[in-house]
Amino acid sequence: MSDANASPDTVHLADITREAYIYFGAGATVILQMANPGVGLGVARHSATLERPLDRLRATMSYVYATTLGTDEERAAVARHVNRAHGPVRSPLYNAFDPDLQLWVAATLYRSAVDLHDLFAGPLSAANEETLYREAWVYGSTLQVRDAQWPPTLQEFQPWWEAQRAGFSVDAEVREYVHQVLKGGSAPWYTRGLLPMQRFVTRGLLPPDLRRDFQLPWSEQDAKHWARFKRWAPRVYWAMPAFLRHLPAHFYLRDLRRRMAKQPSQG
Numbered sequence: 001m002s003d004a005n006a007s008p009d010t011v012h013l014a015d016i017t018r019e020a021y022i023y024f025g026a027g028a029t030v031i032l033q034m035a036n037p038g039v040g041l042g043v044a045r046h047s048a049t050l051e052r053p054l055d056r057l058r059a060t061m062s063y064v065y066a067t068t069l070g071t072d073e074e075r076a077a078v079a080r081h082v083n084r085a086h087g088p089v090r091s092p093l094y095n096a097f098d099p100d101l102q103l104w105v106a107a108t109l110y111r112s113a114v115d116l117h118d119l120f121a122g123p124l125s126a127a128n129e130e131t132l133y134r135e136a137w138v139y140g141s142t143l144q145v146r147d148a149q150w151p152p153t154l155q156e157f158q159p160w161w162e163a164q165r166a167g168f169s170v171d172a173e174v175r176e177y178v179h180q181v182l183k184g185g186s187a188p189w190y191t192r193g194l195l196p197m198q199r200f201v202t203r204g205l206l207p208p209d210l211r212r213d214f215q216l217p218w219s220e221q222d223a224k225h226w227a228r229f230k231r232w233a234p235r236v237y238w239a240m241p242a243f244l245r246h247l248p249a250h251f252y253l254r255d256l257r258r259r260m261a262k263q264p265s266q267g
Helices: 013-017 020-034 037-046 053-069 072-086 099-121 126-136 154-166 172-183 189-205 208-213 220-239 247-262
Strands: none
Touching (some): 013 126, 020 053, 020 099, 020 172, 037 099, 099 126
């Protein structure tokens, strides 16, 4: 990825995920995922996010970085970890191994990558959109999603996405859980100064109907602040040196590799 606020000739999924700006999209991506009732109830009833938010962040980012920046061995290792974590997440209403639920999660990770690239680096070219769409399938194929489930072309993805969203309804239990997550749960004191900005960007990135369904406020003043954020945040971000922008990716990948080195070899 170029240090300038412009797209290079070819943009790959890895070029986006190694950039620290993806963290701005974490909250909105989670809410998009939880708009699916099965995902939402599964997370609200089983996730440790409120009690151990940094551990949950570590697990999520290890998955994102391993699937997009890691080796085949690292993808396999993180898939085993996710499968173990998914074991207890089941009820008559949801099952974490349900390929349809996993497909939706994969789709939200793809959409988040596109939205954040648009915000921080500008719109993708048609060719880069196709490249990114093909590469994003790794989010599902690493787990239980079958190849035939991913809409075969980018043109078919959009109506599929809209049809999925049209069929969702937000459960009160899920809504309350999201509000608690946005408050920070048991986040350590040294992260709490970042929470107001994260909440604001989360609300800004969400489509208006989801803000309404999750009862997240949005005023004319918020819209003005959001316009300023979109104008200035990319300029500030690209002024940072690359080693700082890529530091979270290096940190979590190094952490994953250290943990893998301590585990017995998987034959």
